[in-house]
Amino acid sequence: MTATADWVEAALGHRPRDPARFDRALTHSSRATASYERLEFLGDRVLGLVMAEWLYETFPDEPEGNLSKRFNALVTGAVCAQVARDLGVVPHLRLGKQARDDGASDSDNVLGDVMEALLGAVYQEAGLDVARTLVRRLWADRVATDTRAPQHPKSALQEWAAANRRAVPAYAIVDRSGPGHAPRFTVKAVVGPDEASAQGTSKQEAETAAAAALLAMLEAKAAPKKRRR
Numbered sequence: 652m653t654a655t656a657d658w659v660e661a662a663l664g665h666r667p668r669d670p671a672r673f674d675r676a677l678t679h680s681s682r683a684t685a686s687y688e689r690l691e692f693l694g695d696r697v698l699g700l701v702m703a704e705w706l707y708e709t710f711p712d713e714p715e716g717n718l719s720k721r722f723n724a725l726v727t728g729a730v731c732a733q734v735a736r737d738l739g740v741v742p743h744l745r746l747g748k749q750a751r752d753d754g755a756s757d758s759d760n761v762l763g764d765v766m767e768a769l770l771g772a773v774y775q776e777a778g779l780d781v782a783r784t785l786v787r788r789l790w791a792d793r794v795a796t797d798t799r800a801p802q803h804p805k806s807a808l809q810e811w812a813a814a815n816r817r818a819v820p821a822y823a824i825v826d827r828s829g830p831g832h833a834p835r836f837t838v839k840a841v842v843g844p845d846e847a848s849a850q851g852t853s854k855q856e857a858e859t860a861a862a863a864a865l866l867a868m869l870e871a872k873a874a875p876k877k878r879r880r
Contacts, residue, residue, distance in 0.1 A: 655743065662738045663785055665773050672775065674745065676768035679761060681747030681832060687768035694771030697779070701786040702726055709794065723803060725793055728763030729856065734789050735766040750832050758833040759852045804863035808840065811866060815873070818843045820865075822858045840865040845872075 655677070656670040667673050672690075680686040702725055706718050713721075724730075735741075740762060746755050755761045774782040808820050825848060826837040839848045840861035847865035851857030 658739075658743055659769075662740075663769065663773060664788075665777055665781060665785070667772075668776055672772045673769070676772045677740070677743050677765060678745040679747065679750055679755060679832065681750035681755070682745045687765055690768035690771035690775075691764040692771070693774065694767035694769065697770050697774045697782050698726055698731075698767060698786060701779075701783045702790070704783075705787060705790075705794065720803060720806075721794075725790060727856075728853065729759050730763075730793065731766040732759040732762035735762040735769075738766075738789070740765055740769075750830070753830045753833050755830075755832050759856070760834070761832060804859050804866060808842065808862040808866045808869075811869060812842050815869075820862065822861065824854065824857075842869065845869060 653670070655674050656667045659670075659673050660666045675685050676687050676690045678686050680688065699722075702722055703718075706721050706725075710718060710721070741756050744756050744761070744765065746761075750761075770782055770786065773785055805820070812818065812820055819842075821841045823839050823841070824836060825839050827834060828837075829835045834852065835850055836852070836854050836857040837848055837850050838854065838857035838861045839846055840858065842865060845865065845868065847861055847868055849857055849860030849864050851860050
């Protein structure tokens, strides 16, 4: 447990009083019954509160809709997973053999949940102020980079369809593969006669990717062709 405590202190800036709590935050259910799931539930709410408060302060002139777009883009599982990778979480994951063989150590679902579990563990031991400081450090570049509120691909596709008098976008799961801890979804997005498919580690992620792919295709088709000289 000393190794875990040393890594947590170096990566998160908090010396664990109870290293077992952080071992649990790094433990997948394939390894032990005492997994990260309860801490992930708590950490998800901590991240949500801290991020909402941060965006409210940082963009005082933006309406609720733009703040929601920013929020939704910053707390996705994929973003949490990338934060976890940047922190060096992967070598410290505690996985069962089958889960490791199935690639769970590179799963956005697993890494995103573990990142939230670590936030939950920090909150439990050190309180909201320390958790807030940690989130603001780890997400600082992502918040500062977006000067304009990002438009979610599904919302953008729906707006395009409405503006062009097309049918409301529809989504359908085409395929689901992979083990329970590392699923792969293939989703088809449809607007009238046009469609595009994409994959993701969750239904929502696949829908978002499919919407982005279909919107890019529709905009390319609608763009005026350059005249030949």
